[in-house]
Amino acid sequence: xxxxxxxxxxxxIETNLYCxxxxxxxxxxxxxxxxxxxxxxxxxxxxxxxxxxxVRALAEKYGKTPAQILLRFLMQxxxxxxxxxxxxxxxxxxxxxxxFTLTPDEMAQLSALDRKEPLIGKPETPExxxxxxxx
Numbered sequence: 001x002x003x004x005x006x007x008x009x010x011x012x013i014e015t016n017l018y019c020x021x022x023x024x025x026x027x028x029x030x031x032x033x034x035x036x037x038x039x040x041x042x043x044x045x046x047x048x049x050x051x052x053x054x055v056r057a058l059a060e061k062y063g064k065t066p067a068q069i070l071l072r073f074l075m076q077x078x079x080x081x082x083x084x085x086x087x088x089x090x091x092x093x094x095x096x097x098x099x100f101t102l103t104p105d106e107m108a109q110l111s112a113l114d115r116k117e118p119l120i121g122k123p124e125t126p127e128x129x130x131x132x133x134x135x
Contacts, residue, residue: 009034
């Protein structure tokens with residue numbers, strides 16, 4: 001980035017339980033770039049995330065939904081989340097994240113589930129670039 005004069009304020013990248021972006025996050029922290037999670041619930045892969053044993057156990061413990069556990073996890077890591085929804089009940093659900101806190105052990109348990117692989121697509125693949133140009 002030596003040739004650029006303006007550092008981005010925010011980097012919106014796919015970030016979720018299985019793609020936590022720790023390497024990218026360390027760079028963003030060094031450059032004071034905010035991390036915003038695109039597809040924080042894994043888009044079409046949410047059933048796998050929601051059904052995981054650790055996520056289900058935490059949802060039961062806190063009386064929350066798996067989506068709330070996953071969003072709270074990212075928020076506690078300092079990542080801005082922008083889950084999408086068109087249903088009022090899901091929008092209300094996704095706002096109910098501020099009345100509980102995951103413990104350090106629970107955060108570590110969820111962090112250990114990182115596969116370090118995007119679920120939606122790898123931004124460096126020509127097919128994804130080509131597809132993106134058709135939006």
